[in-house]
Amino acid sequence: MASTPYFCTMHVDHLIIGQGICGTFLSWYLQKANRSFFIIDEARPNTASRVAAGIINPVTGRRIVKTWMIDQLIPFAQNSYKELGAALNITAIQQKNIIDFFPTPQMRIAFHQRYAEDSQYLSFPAEQTKWKEHFNDDFGFGEIGPCLLVNLSDLLSAYRTHLHNALTEEAFDITLLRRSEETITYKEITAQSIIFCDGAAANTNPYFNVLPFAPNKGEILWIECNELPNNNIFKYAINLVPWKENVFWVGSSYQWEFEDELPSAAFREKTIANLNRWLKVPFKLLDHKASIRPATIERRPFVGFHPVYKNVGIFNGMGTKGCSLSPYLAKEFVENIVNGGPLQPDIDITRFKNILSKNNYKVAEKQ
Numbered sequence: 001m002a003s004t005p006y007f008c009t010m011h012v013d014h015l016i017i018g019q020g021i022c023g024t025f026l027s028w029y030l031q032k033a034n035r036s037f038f039i040i041d042e043a044r045p046n047t048a049s050r051v052a053a054g055i056i057n058p059v060t061g062r063r064i065v066k067t068w069m070i071d072q073l074i075p076f077a078q079n080s081y082k083e084l085g086a087a088l089n090i091t092a093i094q095q096k097n098i099i100d101f102f103p104t105p106q107m108r109i110a111f112h113q114r115y116a117e118d119s120q121y122l123s124f125p126a127e128q129t130k131w132k133e134h135f136n137d138d139f140g141f142g143e144i145g146p147c148l149l150v151n152l153s154d155l156l157s158a159y160r161t162h163l164h165n166a167l168t169e170e171a172f173d174i175t176l177l178r179r180s181e182e183t184i185t186y187k188e189i190t191a192q193s194i195i196f197c198d199g200a201a202a203n204t205n206p207y208f209n210v211l212p213f214a215p216n217k218g219e220i221l222w223i224e225c226n227e228l229p230n231n232n233i234f235k236y237a238i239n240l241v242p243w244k245e246n247v248f249w250v251g252s253s254y255q256w257e258f259e260d261e262l263p264s265a266a267f268r269e270k271t272i273a274n275l276n277r278w279l280k281v282p283f284k285l286l287d288h289k290a291s292i293r294p295a296t297i298e299r300r301p302f303v304g305f306h307p308v309y310k311n312v313g314i315f316n317g318m319g320t321k322g323c324s325l326s327p328y329l330a331k332e333f334v335e336n337i338v339n340g341g342p343l344q345p346d347i348d349i350t351r352f353k354n355i356l357s358k359n360n361y362k363v364a365e366k367q
């Protein structure tokens, strides 16, 4: 998409930095609340939202426990993606349950134990030989559902086109931002507030870099495989996710310590070896990417306005769960902005009032 020129002075209610999944849903709900906005987004190919699979999985971890708020998030995500998809004329979300192959006898036992405690999202498919042609399944499998799969690549691109004159593709330069108590000014744009949806880049954002971010690197492969059905997500320590016709997303790694944001030979070799052990059907490597998840130390998002710079906001920190959290929390944030509705304490950045208040960011305050 070409950059939208904004030669004339433009006034909007909100200037948004970033159109990943967070900037997308925040602006969508602002638009529905009749608020005007303008988005600045640099077209980086390897942002978290562009590399993510788009899975909404109701359970997590080796103990297969329910994820935070999932009973509210699943129905909300279903409706919000369907509504946005209908406006964009795309299929934005589909149900694709996870066939969870047990990599060890211990994992099989853990699944059975968890099923006995709480079977809301777990089951055992009746046809236990169904996948024999496609996979080596020494220890059997269970099913996790309902799981949802968001079509992130079509959604982000279609929404960008839909935004038309409300987005420019360029890098936002914070040294050019001017702020007073009443107004934000950036080049020719004036706004009542600026809201950063800049993902992992927030780590270097001088207003918010004191927040306890814990960036996490993830690597993935895309493979071509003509013989695998595409109506489920398959899991065997790694996820195999239907992406496009005969193309599957494979991943991912979770690295808390890393030196760069680049794809590594070590991940590629290990993942291909795992696929060779697991798959009985041929596949071909198409691509390999890495990106950084905007994760946080306490695994809870950062939402709200800065306690000192009251017209500077943040909508970030979705970690591994951007697809399920961003629609629900964007709606909550917009209710807060428009009607003064409450933000739940777990996400509200006023919980970091002390450290944020000590962070005197002077450069951006130059007039």
Ligand SMILES: Cc1cc2nc3c(=O)[nH]c(=O)nc-3n(C[C@H](O)[C@H](O)[C@H](O)COP(=O)(O)OP(=O)(O)OC[C@H]3O[C@@H](n4cnc5c(N)ncnc54)[C@H](O)[C@@H]3O)c2cc1C
Pocket (backbone or CB within 6 Å): 017, 018, 019, 020, 021, 022, 023, 040, 041, 042, 043, 044, 047, 048, 049, 050, 051, 052, 053, 054, 055, 056, 170, 171, 172, 173, 197, 198, 199, 200, 201, 217, 218, 219, 220, 251, 252, 253, 290, 291, 292, 293, 294, 315, 316, 317, 318, 319, 320, 321, 322, 323, 324
């Ligand atoms: C390998 C991997 C797999 C994942 N799988 C899943 C999954 O299956 N399900 C799930 O729910 N989550 C998944 N995630 C997590 C998910 O990707 C994130 O939670 C989510 O994408 C974060 O969205 P965001 O909008 O905050 O950030 P981003 O997607 O990073 O978006 C930030 C945007 O801001 C822009 N930007 C930043 N700085 C500037 C600047 N100075 N000027 C202009 N533009 C700027 C960037 O270009 C970008 O478009 C995965 C992440 C990774 C890395």
